[in-house]
Amino acid sequence: GDIIMLSTGDLIPADGVVLGRNDLEISEKMLTGETCLKKKSPSYVFSSGNEVVSSPTLFAGTFVQAGEGKMLALAVGVSTYQGSMEEKMKEAESGRSILQKKLDSMTDLITNVSMHVSVLLVVILSLRMAYAFYMGKCCMESWKHDVHWSELLGFVITGITIFVVAVPEGLPLAVTIALAFSVKKMLKDKNLVRHLSACETM
Numbered sequence: 001g002d003i004i005m006l007s008t009g010d011l012i013p014a015d016g017v018v019l020g021r022n023d024l025e026i027s028e029k030m031l032t033g034e035t036c037l038k039k040k041s042p043s044y045v046f047s048s049g050n051e052v053v054s055s056p057t058l059f060a061g062t063f064v065q066a067g068e069g070k071m072l073a074l075a076v077g078v079s080t081y082q083g084s085m086e087e088k089m090k091e092a093e094s095g096r097s098i099l100q101k102k103l104d105s106m107t108d109l110i111t112n113v114s115m116h117v118s119v120l121l122v123v124i125l126s127l128r129m130a131y132a133f134y135m136g137k138c139c140m141e142s143w144k145h146d147v148h149w150s151e152l153l154g155f156v157i158t159g160i161t162i163f164v165v166a167v168p169e170g171l172p173l174a175v176t177i178a179l180a181f182s183v184k185k186m187l188k189d190k191n192l193v194r195h196l197s198a199c200e201t202m
Contacts, residue, residue: 006070008068012061014074015074015075016071021041022041022069023068024039024067059082060075060082061080106171107168110168114163118159121159122159133148
């Protein structure tokens with residue numbers, strides 16, 4: 001809600017609206033790429049062809065090329081139009097592709113399933129051993145520490161082995177290698193690929 005004085009050469013620090021009469025001409029080339037200057041007024045002014053001649057909105061990151069005036073700041077930092085665009089660009093650059101997200105989801109699913117299966121297998125094998133030991137009318141004197149504890153340890157090792165083998169750790173690497181080969185093939189067609197995720201779209 002701060003009121004900011006603007007003059008020629010100033011960099012507009014926040015999004016806002018102009019106050020009162022002014023002769024401001026703003027360069028919005030940094031945002032839109034257009035080289036023509038934009039006139040500003042307290043309200044929208046339209047031409048006979050219903051085109052916007054001047055508007056009250058000011059954007060952070062633009063420059064005052066001519067004139068003087070006042071503005072009411074409404075948004076700063078990442079809340080500005082420029083800030084939101086920069087945040088979206090960062091997310092696009094750092095974000096994972098659709099295929100990578102699906103692979104992550106599938107890997108998590110397989111990991112959870114394999115973990116539950118491994119635990120269930122250890123429990124079932126242990127119960128089967130207990131059933132054979134007690135229901136087979138074996139007395140406690142028949143318990144052999146070396147043999148039976150080794151057998152229980154074998155059950156645990158079997159469960160861990162199944163869990164480790166079931167986790168598809170090499171799947172993301174295999175997909176990356178496949179995409180790399182796709183990039184190589186596209187280079188032969190004179191297509192320059194900067195990001196591997198672009199191969200998914202192509």
